[in-house]
Amino acid sequence: MPRKTVARTARLASIPLGAAGRAVGGWGKRLAGQSADEVSAELSARTAEQVFAVLGQLKGGAMKFGQALSVFEAAVPDELAEPYREALTKLQSAAPPMTTQAMHRQLALQLGRGWTSRFTDFDDTPAAAASIGQVHKAIWHDGRTVAVKIQYPGADEALLSDLRQLQRFSRLFQPFVPGLEIKPLLRELSDRMTEELDYRAEADNQRAFAKAFLDDAQVLVPKVIASAPKVTVTEWIDGIPLAKIIRAGEKPERDHAGRLLSEFHFSSPARAGLLHSDPHPGNFMITPDDRLGVIDFGAVARLPEGLPRPLGQMTRLSIDGRSDELLQLMRDDGFVRPGMKIEAEDVLAYLAPFAEPAAVEKFHFTRKWMQKQAERVGDLRGQDFKTGRSLNLPPQYLLIQRVTAGATGILCQLDAVVGMREIISHWQPGFADA
Known part of the structure; x- marks a missing residue:
């Protein structure tokens, strides 16, 4: 087994081991006179901190799972949510970046050795990082500002390995999202991984959305400029991330964002025959002209007849x-x-x-x-x-x-x-x- 896979497995395995140790400590506190509710709340909070700290260190399936959980944070009781609300938010748009050398190697493999000639400027510092790739801001050879999404080398192996491990530990996550069945969520994530790993398929999805919402007054989908199996180049869009509006937005901003998101969700199947299926705040922003900017089209539901x-x-x-x-x-x-x-x-x-x-x-x-x-x-x-x-x-x-x-x-x-x-x-x- 490759050294990186062993290390990732060890980190994931530390979650249930840590939880077991805290449970033993909690039993001791019960003997010392603390109430069951007090001990339970403390254990949940401390376990949550470790769970999302570990997920935040990983790429691939573990982070994808963390992002899927993050949208259900609102269902977690307030007394348990605070210790890890910030960690959940970070999972929506942050992951450790790949080295510049590895990133350049991936671009050469996907766009050819002369990839630099396609750009007049390229920022080696990632503008954003997510579960299976990171995004760089650049200037295309025709002067357009673009987003270059580059898949992490070995992302496919990491995804499948993480999801296998997470399925083993699925019960541990259940208290954080009452009412949501964790095992079906993990099975569904596994089923979608093959499609998400092919950036050409994602580019085709994005082209369909961009065509359906071309010049729309409420939604902005960036156009695809170039694509390869593990690299996509799309128009760059600016905006206020939904995570920031959730954290500190004024009431009118919140209501406006909610209305646009709802309109996009329900209208997409009728307009594009597709449903954007990765709903976490890191994939949405409010643009300077007050539209909903939408990115990341790796996961979609195909609904050619619209919503059932x-x-x-x-x-x-x-x-x-x-x-x-x-x-x-x-x-x-x-x-x-x-x-x-x-x-x-x-x-x-x-x-x-x-x-x-x-x-x-x-x-x-x-x-x-x-x-x-x-x-x-x-x-x-x-x-x-x-x-x-x-x-x-x-x-x-x-x-x-x-x-x-x-x-x-x-x-x-x-x-x-x-x-x-x-x-x-x-x-x-x-x-x-x-």
Whole structure:
């Protein structure tokens, strides 16, 4: 096994070992008189610090997983969230850079030995770094300012290795995201890795989005200028990262960002036949002309017919309280397995709170609301937990569901007030005529 892989595995393995050691220490504190709640909160906070510190040191699948978790930070109870909220935010856009020599070697392999002739200026210092590549600012030979995205050498091996290790430790992450099933998330990330590693496929996705949103008044997608299997060159766009608006934005900024993100999420399948499927704040910014700048198109859901009609129908039936029709629709579309005994009212009680944003003219997305939903469906003693375990999510809906949940998590981090009903009425098939 290569030395780097051994080192990465050792760092990931340190997470459960560290957690076990803290659990033993916590037992001692219980004996010393501290309450169970106090000890539990302290253990969770300290474990969280280690989990995200380790993920932050890694590239590949570990960081990709950390980014996927970061959008669900809003679901974590406030008393546990603070110790690692900053670490989660860093995972959205930061990773250790590759050396200049390694970066130049990768450019030569992908763009040819004369790659420097394509640029009139190239900044060797990364402008940003993410899970499987880093971005450099440069000037293309025709004078355009461009973003050059370069994949880390060995990223494919690191991704698969990390995800195998993380699947072994998946239970450890569950307390940080109540209501979210970690194993399916990891399986889905694994399934998407091959596509994301091919930057030519990502370039094709970005071209489709750029064409669909060309000259759009609300969304800016940078055009692709050149692409290779492990390098892409696109137009450079400036803006205020969503992470900064989440951290320190004024209320109008938050609401504006939330509205643009919601419009982009629901309109993309109808306009581009694709759904941007990597919803974390590092992939979005507000440009100087107040548009939503969108980057990183490695992960997409292909929806040539737009968003599935049953989703809109289910939302509308939930809002209207039509429980019998809702249950029948869910049976017909495979959300309830054949022969499964389940009460219509229990299904309505489970789904209706998720439909709340579409039930009113404007909805205030808050961390408390998301925490309430996570606690509700994650409470092993509650009826909603039992109902949720009885339902089935058909494979074709898995990615759509996770992306929608991720986008909702960002809206709650923004604390945004959004007219979601109007957006859904316009873009979600089945909602207006259910």
